[in-house]
Amino acid sequence: MKIVLIIADGLGDRPSDSLGGLTPLQAAKKYNLNLLAGEGMVGLIDPIQPGIVPGSDTSHLNYLGYDPVKYYTGRGPFEAMGTGLQLKGGDVAFRANFATIDHDGVVVDRRAGRIRAGTSKLAKDLNMKIEDVEVLFKEGTEHRAALVLRGEGINTEVSDNDPHGENLRPKDIIATSEDGKKTARILNEFYKRSLQILKEHPLNRERRGQGLREANAILYRGGGMVPKLPDFNQRYSIKGGYVAAVALVAGICKLVGLKDFTPPGVTGSTDTDVNKKFQYAVNALKEVDFVLVNVKGTDIAGHDGNAKAKKEFIEKIDSAFESSFMKIKDEIVICFTGDHSTPVSVREHTSDPVPILLHYPGSRMDRIREFDEDSAKGGSLRLRGGDLMNVLLSSANLAEKYGA
Amino acid sequence: MKIVLIIADGLGDRPSDSLGGLTPLQAAKKYNLNLLAGEGMVGLIDPIQPGIVPGSDTSHLNYLGYDPVKYYTGRGPFEAMGTGLQLKGGDVAFRANFATIDHDGVVVDRRAGRIRAGTSKLAKDLNMKIEDVEVLFKEGTEHRAALVLRGEGINTEVSDNDPHGENLRPKDIIATSEDGKKTARILNEFYKRSLQILKEHPLNRERRGQGLREANAILYRGGGMVPKLPDFNQRYSIKGGYVAAVALVAGICKLVGLKDFTPPGVTGSTDTDVNKKFQYAVNALKEVDFVLVNVKGTDIAGHDGNAKAKKEFIEKIDSAFESSFMKIKDEIVICFTGDHSTPVSVREHTSDPVPILLHYPGSRMDRIREFDEDSAKGGSLRLRGGDLMNVLLSSANLAEKYGA
Numbered sequence: 001m002k003i004v005l006i007i008a009d010g011l012g013d014r015p016s017d018s019l020g021g022l023t024p025l026q027a028a029k030k031y032n033l034n035l036l037a038g039e040g041m042v043g044l045i046d047p048i049q050p051g052i053v054p055g056s057d058t059s060h061l062n063y064l065g066y067d068p069v070k071y072y073t074g075r076g077p078f079e080a081m082g083t084g085l086q087l088k089g090g091d092v093a094f095r096a097n098f099a100t101i102d103h104d105g106v107v108v109d110r111r112a113g114r115i116r117a118g119t120s121k122l123a124k125d126l127n128m129k130i131e132d133v134e135v136l137f138k139e140g141t142e143h144r145a146a147l148v149l150r151g152e153g154i155n156t157e158v159s160d161n162d163p164h165g166e167n168l169r170p171k172d173i174i175a176t177s178e179d180g181k182k183t184a185r186i187l188n189e190f191y192k193r194s195l196q197i198l199k200e201h202p203l204n205r206e207r208r209g210q211g212l213r214e215a216n217a218i219l220y221r222g223g224g225m226v227p228k229l230p231d232f233n234q235r236y237s238i239k240g241g242y243v244a245a246v247a248l249v250a251g252i253c254k255l256v257g258l259k260d261f262t263p264p265g266v267t268g269s270t271d272t273d274v275n276k277k278f279q280y281a282v283n284a285l286k287e288v289d290f291v292l293v294n295v296k297g298t299d300i301a302g303h304d305g306n307a308k309a310k311k312e313f314i315e316k317i318d319s320a321f322e323s324s325f326m327k328i329k330d331e332i333v334i335c336f337t338g339d340h341s342t343p344v345s346v347r348e349h350t351s352d353p354v355p356i357l358l359h360y361p362g363s364r365m366d367r368i369r370e371f372d373e374d375s376a377k378g379g380s381l382r383l384r385g386g387d388l389m390n391v392l393l394s395s396a397n398l399a400e401k402y403g404a
Numbered sequence: 405m406k407i408v409l410i411i412a413d414g415l416g417d418r419p420s421d422s423l424g425g426l427t428p429l430q431a432a433k434k435y436n437l438n439l440l441a442g443e444g445m446v447g448l449i450d451p452i453q454p455g456i457v458p459g460s461d462t463s464h465l466n467y468l469g470y471d472p473v474k475y476y477t478g479r480g481p482f483e484a485m486g487t488g489l490q491l492k493g494g495d496v497a498f499r500a501n502f503a504t505i506d507h508d509g510v511v512v513d514r515r516a517g518r519i520r521a522g523t524s525k526l527a528k529d530l531n532m533k534i535e536d537v538e539v540l541f542k543e544g545t546e547h548r549a550a551l552v553l554r555g556e557g558i559n560t561e562v563s564d565n566d567p568h569g570e571n572l573r574p575k576d577i578i579a580t581s582e583d584g585k586k587t588a589r590i591l592n593e594f595y596k597r598s599l600q601i602l603k604e605h606p607l608n609r610e611r612r613g614q615g616l617r618e619a620n621a622i623l624y625r626g627g628g629m630v631p632k633l634p635d636f637n638q639r640y641s642i643k644g645g646y647v648a649a650v651a652l653v654a655g656i657c658k659l660v661g662l663k664d665f666t667p668p669g670v671t672g673s674t675d676t677d678v679n680k681k682f683q684y685a686v687n688a689l690k691e692v693d694f695v696l697v698n699v700k701g702t703d704i705a706g707h708d709g710n711a712k713a714k715k716e717f718i719e720k721i722d723s724a725f726e727s728s729f730m731k732i733k734d735e736i737v738i739c740f741t742g743d744h745s746t747p748v749s750v751r752e753h754t755s756d757p758v759p760i761l762l763h764y765p766g767s768r769m770d771r772i773r774e775f776d777e778d779s780a781k782g783g784s785l786r787l788r789g790g791d792l793m794n795v796l797l798s799s800a801n802l803a804e805k806y807g808a
Binding site: 014015023044046050051052053054055057068071072075078079082153179312343345346348349350351352353363373374377378382 | 546654761766767768769770782783784785786787788791792793794796797798801803804805807808
């Protein structure tokens with residue numbers, strides 16, 4: 001049997017005053033989700049474990065069966081994926097800032113006046129080859145960026161150059177072990193060349209003319225090696241795909257070997273075309289056995305503290321189920337959940353467990369006819385994120401017996 | 405946000421005939437606990453894991469985030485703490501007995517006629533210094549005592565002298581490895597000196613006169629090194645305190661670096677002044693971020709098989725909530741649970757999971773308006789002891805996100 005796992009990012013919530021004490025999921029009209037709940041099973045899932053506040057990266061890894069304790073190598077690689085850089089296992093990724101230094105090379109602004117416009121042009125010119133090493137550089141939000149080194153003998157055995165304060169010089173880039181010498185050499189050469197490139201860059205000339213702080217230096221920190229993740233398809237002996245517009249989630253899916261079925265033009269926001277995403281997922285199931293679909297609007301609305309927008313996005317999801325998964329609900333395994341809670345009252349991720357819905361032909365039935373945080377606690381399922389792939393494969397009759 | 409964790413020792417129970425088939429928690433009038441349950445979340449917690457019968461030591465360690473598999477070094481150190489000895493990481497502690505030997509040095513009674521009175525006088529005289537090693541000796545209940553060695557080069561690489569039977573000689577004290585030679589030498593010297601001290605002791609002369617068995621030898625066994633526990637305050641970046649009259653619990657709290665806020669005069673029994681304990685805990689929250697409060701009466705009543713006393717002690721707890729934690733319930737995280745179950749029908753600890761109640765501003769609501777073993781199973785929480793600190797920190801918005 002084929003499997004679709006639909007993850008509404010940041011789905012879980014808490015009671016909201018603006019919704020009369022209900023959660024967005026409780027307040028939303030959700031004919032299809034409730035129908036699936038009534039026919040199938042519901043419950044709560046702790047994406048990592050109780051009390052641990054998940055990131056979207058750690059929870060997606062865990063849901064796909066990659067224990068973050070083993071495979072999560074820090075924010076560097078995963079934030080780099082979040083910029084849209086396509087990374088490979090073994091790449092070394094750093095979090096980077098565009099910064100402003102003065103004539104003496106002293107940092108006067110670690111964030112280059114929180115520069116927004118034009119950083120993509122700067123970043124583009126910082127991609128280069130040094131010796132046999134590929135240097136990838138990609139802008140993120142505002143002054144943030146990702147610096148990635150790809151090549152033989154590259155590792156994280158180097159110091160950061162970010163002085164983590166102002167009126168300080170960037171720190172010397174030195175190897176912290178014998179093995180780090182090549183990486184330090186490449187980074188030193190990159191820093192030298194980047195100073196030259198940024199100084200002469202039209203965008204900085206323009207900013208100079210406007211009296212704005214130039215983005216004339218790169219500070220980096222928090223290097224991590226992109227983990228080499230065992231291939232999803234080999235691991236589970238099935239073919240997998242994904243539909244996800246958010247770069248971080250797409251990056252993880254790609255890294256484990258899921259095939260991209262994301263339609264053009266969709267976004268990771270509340271205004272995305274959920275219908276189109278779900279249609280592409282249904283089509284993908286003709287080719288592959290497993291599809292992960294991520295919709296991000298719930299998380300965005302949570303971070304914005306907008307209960308109404310979150311409720312409406314859930315209604316949009318429910319409505320998109322109608323002409324997609326509901327048509328094939330009696331032939332496949334459908335799992336709907338979130339990767340963590342982002343309560344509108346908190347505006348950040350929390351460790352609250354997330355409601356989960358599991359529907360497949362012939363399953364046990366909870367007969368709980370509402371799908372939300374409160375009713376889910378009375379259901380059959382009480383999972384931790386690391387259980388999810390096993391439960392899905394087992395529901396699809398794809399699990400092997402452990403023993404005789 | 406600040407956190408109070410109230411542990412009613414041995415809280416969990418089973419249906420009791422003398423309470424019409426209810427548990428003491430079900431039978432108790434508990435206005436405040438029910439109110440908190442209705443406003444917050446309830447559930448069940450396995451102090452260690454399902455089916456494991458917890459001690460108060462292993463469960464308190466686990467609740468505070470110290471995995472007993474890693475940190476529990478056996479009964480020796482923890483029983484020694486239970487006598488009230490203040491131990492330090494690295495001390496080596498043995499369980500000891502006052503025993504009776506005859507003129508030939510053969511053990512005729514391993515328990516010295518289950519001596520009760522006066523052992524504190526004997527124990528006091530057995531504190532001494534041998535070479536550079538401090539020998540601490542403290543009486544426990546009846547014939548039981550704790551023997552602790554504190555000093556450089558002391559370890560557990562020695563044999564026990566307890567023959568574990570009568571009409572046998574105490575076993576030779578020998579080092580079981582090269583490293584144990586110093587410890588064996590100290591213990592041999594202690595045994596020699598203790599024979600002399602006990603022989604001449606007024607209490608033994610008195611017992612001789614009364615035809616009672618003399619406590620004229622010390623048998624010891626089960627040596628363990630007091631674990632060096634990472635400091636609680638550093639580990640969680642908060643300041644912690646405790647209110648606990650029971651020596652074992654207080655010893656663990658002290659060992660992890662919690663500050664003592666226990667009021668003078670309170671006890672670890674059913675007649676303790678719960679009000680005073682809770683008032684001191686509320687005051688402690690002005691100074692620290694986290695307070696653990698242990699009340700022991702529930703466990704005592706459980707061991708006594710006294711359902712009525714257990715029910716009444718729970719009512720005493722509930723009533724003490726009124727003028728303490730209820731006054732600040734909307735400003736802090738309140739967690740109420742037990743460290744294990746001590747059902748009155750069993751009179752011993754059991755592995756039954758324990759009801760837990762969690763209340764903090766803005767939390768999800770279970771709307772379960774009774775707090776007991778039965779209603780708790782319908783709640784949101786299903787935890788293991790090792791999750792508890794994470795859940796508490798997360799509820800207080802003190803948890804860091806794991807990932808991005």
